[in-house]
Amino acid sequence: MSVPDALRVYVNERGVSVPHGSVAVDAVRALFPELAAEVDAGRQRLTDSRGLPVSASQALVGGSIYRVVPVREQMNEATS
Incomplete structure (x- = not known):
């Protein structure tokens, strides 16, 4: 059984394949820099x-x- 070259994950409902060893923000970066x-x-x-x-x-x-998602604490400060 061979191991796939990449991991398939989803960010904001869009699928993306990233290399093994990637972290969560790498998946975001691949789709939405x-x-x-x-x-x-x-x-x-x-x-x-x-x-x-x-x-x-x-x-x-x-x-x-x-x-x-937006960081709400900073959003609240900006509207105060």
Whole structure:
């Protein structure tokens, strides 16, 4: 049985294949470089399919589902 060359994961409902050893933000970067920069800057964050926070440096597991969402604390400060 051979091991696939890449992991298939999903970011904001879009599938992407990334190399083994990639982390969550790498999957975002492969599809949405501008959103990955926002995650790196702390203006956006990652959640899993249930809406629970996920570290951008979390190792990927094939089939994982991530969503990029705004950081609410900073949004609230900007509107105050």
